[in-house]
Amino acid sequence: MLGFGTFSHSISAGRKTGMGYDVPEGVDIRGRYDPEFARILTRDALQFVADLQREFRNHIKYAMECRKEAKMRYNNGAVPGFDPATKSVRDAEWACAPVPPAVADRRVEITGPVERKMIINALNSGAKVFMADFEDALSPSWENLMSGQVNLKDAVNGTISFHDQARNRAYKLNEHTAKLFVRPRGWHLPEDHILIDGEPATGCLVDFGLYFFHNYAAFRQNQGEGCGPFLYLPKMEHSREARIWNNVFEKAEKMAGIQRGSIRATVLIETLPAVFQMDEILYELRDHSVGLNCGRWDYIFSYVKTFQAHPDRLLPDRVLVGMAQHFMKSYCDLLIRTCHRRSVHAMGGMAAQIPIRDDPAANEAALELVRKDKLREVKAGHDGTWAAHPGLIPTCMEVFTNYMGNSPNQIETMKRGDAAVITEEDLLQIPRGVRTMEGLRLNTRVGIQYLAAWLTGTGSVPLYNLMEDAATAEISRVQNWQWLKYGVELDGDGLGVKVTVDLFGRVVEEEMARIEREVGKDKFKTGKYKEACRIFTQQCTAPALDDFLTLNAYSHIVMHHPDGSSRL
Ligand SMILES: CC(=O)SCCNC(=O)CCNC(=O)[C@H](O)C(C)(C)COP(=O)(O)OP(=O)(O)OC[C@H]1O[C@@H](n2cnc3c(N)ncnc32)[C@H](O)[C@@H]1OP(=O)(O)O
Numbered sequence: 001m002l003g004f005g006t007f008s009h010s011i012s013a014g015r016k017t018g019m020g021y022d023v024p025e026g027v028d029i030r031g032r033y034d035p036e037f038a039r040i041l042t043r044d045a046l047q048f049v050a051d052l053q054r055e056f057r058n059h060i061k062y063a064m065e066c067r068k069e070a071k072m073r074y075n076n077g078a079v080p081g082f083d084p085a086t087k088s089v090r091d092a093e094w095a096c097a098p099v100p101p102a103v104a105d106r107r108v109e110i111t112g113p114v115e116r117k118m119i120i121n122a123l124n125s126g127a128k129v130f131m132a133d134f135e136d137a138l139s140p141s142w143e144n145l146m147s148g149q150v151n152l153k154d155a156v157n158g159t160i161s162f163h164d165q166a167r168n169r170a171y172k173l174n175e176h177t178a179k180l181f182v183r184p185r186g187w188h189l190p191e192d193h194i195l196i197d198g199e200p201a202t203g204c205l206v207d208f209g210l211y212f213f214h215n216y217a218a219f220r221q222n223q224g225e226g227c228g229p230f231l232y233l234p235k236m237e238h239s240r241e242a243r244i245w246n247n248v249f250e251k252a253e254k255m256a257g258i259q260r261g262s263i264r265a266t267v268l269i270e271t272l273p274a275v276f277q278m279d280e281i282l283y284e285l286r287d288h289s290v291g292l293n294c295g296r297w298d299y300i301f302s303y304v305k306t307f308q309a310h311p312d313r314l315l316p317d318r319v320l321v322g323m324a325q326h327f328m329k330s331y332c333d334l335l336i337r338t339c340h341r342r343s344v345h346a347m348g349g350m351a352a353q354i355p356i357r358d359d360p361a362a363n364e365a366a367l368e369l370v371r372k373d374k375l376r377e378v379k380a381g382h383d384g385t386w387a388a389h390p391g392l393i394p395t396c397m398e399v400f401t402n403y404m405g406n407s408p409n410q411i412e413t414m415k416r417g418d419a420a421v422i423t424e425e426d427l428l429q430i431p432r433g434v435r436t437m438e439g440l441r442l443n444t445r446v447g448i449q450y451l452a453a454w455l456t457g458t459g460s461v462p463l464y465n466l467m468e469d470a471a472t473a474e475i476s477r478v479q480n481w482q483w484l485k486y487g488v489e490l491d492g493d494g495l496g497v498k499v500t501v502d503l504f505g506r507v508v509e510e511e512m513a514r515i516e517r518e519v520g521k522d523k524f525k526t527g528k529y530k531e532a533c534r535i536f537t538q539q540c541t542a543p544a545l546d547d548f549l550t551l552n553a554y555s556h557i558v559m560h561h562p563d564g565s566s567r568l
């Protein structure tokens with residue numbers, strides 16, 4: 001097998017930047033120099049990323065233009081649906097490449113940001129898979145992204161360790177670890193610290209490119225039983241975006257000299273348009289697919305975003321949009337049928353509950369909610385599920401194992417032919433429930449606290465005993481925006497209260513006071529709550545809805561060298 005260093009056609013004469021990174025022609029690094037990061041940002045690795053960027057940038061731009069056009073259509077009253085032009089793909093009998101033996105059994109997958117201690121804990125957690133996240137759970141600061149790449153390289157090599165000085169505790173890998181999947185950012189996010197031909201690189205090509213370049217060989221030997229690497233792909237809206245990924249994989253495989261179909265990816269179905277494209281997405285990736293996943297939180301966010309100009313389709317309070325709502329149940333059922341028909345995994349999603357340390361009764365109630373959610377998933381036919389925290393793994397494992405026994409998955413046993421009748425109306429049905437002042441308050445309190453954490457480099461946080469990350473925070477933001485836009489009447493202790501900018505201003509003030517009480521004066525002062533509040537308020541009251549909270553707020557965490565070292 002060839003190593004990357006032998007690809008003479010892809011290596012140009014390098015050039016040192018002022019701070020020491022050795023970059024190929026046309027590549028500029030604007031992030032802080034660190035000798036550890038330089039292990040990742042080698043000239044050959046950057047050349048690989050630049051090659052990907054140059055080959056695919058126009059395809060990506062076109063796909064993003066198509067998203068804009070679709071948004072315009074939805075804003076003018078259209079609704080998403082199945083594409084008549086690809087009916088033959090949906091109707092025909094075909095299957096994806098066989099599931100790699102290394103990941104046939106994925107009954108419990110733990111997820112978490114690419115933070116050093118968490119990576120070790122997750123790999124040791126007893127879950128079958130660990131999804132290392134550059135996406136919803138990570139604030140994409142230069143420091144987080146680059147140290148994440150360093151951490152993953154050490155993890156794949158099996159050499160990762162960590163010393164928690166405060167607790168004088170040493171961390172290293174167990175003999176048996178979870179299989180690693182990596183989730184790069186979505187297509188829409190730029191990487192402003194790496195310029196290629198004068199333009200910011202595409203975030204996901206940086207995440208994928210650097211990870212693949214440094215790890216494909218060791219991963220295949222240590223983790224993938226000759227196959228891999230394995231990935232999760234987020235936030236796609238159309239099969240043309242999956243086609244780009246497929247072409248990226250083929251190019252990477254060719255350059256590495258590994259067999260076509262080695263790289264395998266699970267696509268998150270977490271946008272409303274994508275639920276009508278599941279067969280098409282699997283078809284594009286049929287040689288590289290290892291299933292689909294129900295990314296429920298982004299899916300709810302996407303429902304609001306897609307119908308931002310449809311006041312007849314307003315959502316109830318966030319807490320009421322659960323998996324029992326008809327549109328959510330229909331989406332999961334159709335995903336399971338689609339995946340099993342195409343011989344790949346149908347993965348479940350994330351319950352938001354996390355262990356509650358200081359209250360045994362509340363903890364048991366939280367575990368019971370997780371148990372119910374997992375039971376619903378396994379009975380519906382899912383092949384595995386997500387856990388946000390190691391403390392949830394025994395519960396998730398027990399439910400799936402009780403139901404599936406020794407079978408690694410349900411691909412052959414739960415075909416869900418009954419779900420063939422699911423219609424566009426089922427998938428779009430408006431969720432039922434009330435909209436309340438408490439809903440507006442909670443959205444505001446959670447949105448601001450999440451953004452404050454994100455601005456200081458933390459992308460997933462516990463808030464009010466639930467996991468919050470970029471996807472859950474998005475629901476809070478877009479829901480507030482939509483309720484303000486349409487002056488929705490909320491239930492406030494039995495009285496109808498119309499949402500106006502004035503009312504929202506008062507809610508923001510009161511919730512900021514409550515946050516200060518809850519976190520304490522010192523943390524409130526030193527944290528980024530005021531900056532977060534400004535950004536969140538502006539996002540909720542903007543005349544046009546921002547596409548993504550993280551895209552809008554990204555400039556606040558970009559820190560170009562040599563103006564100063566990164567602040568995160
Ligand atoms: C919508 C979606 O995209 S879901 C997927 C993206 N979201 C995520 O991945 C969220 C992942 N989970 C987390 O980030 C965390 O569990 C949180 C933020 C929700 C809660 O964090 P905390 O309250 O700090 O957890 P807590 O203090 O209970 O942690 C206890 C121990 O478990 C570890 N731990 C907690 N969550 C994880 C995890 N997901 N992976 C690995 N280790 C973890 C902690 O590192 C800590 O280890 P230690 O005892 O060795 O110090």
Ligand SMILES: O=CC(=O)O
Nearest residue numbers: 295296297298471
């Ligand atoms: O990525 C997962 C989701 O629920 O969003």
Ligand SMILES: [Mg+2]
Nearest residue numbers: 136295298471
């Ligand atoms: Mg998501």
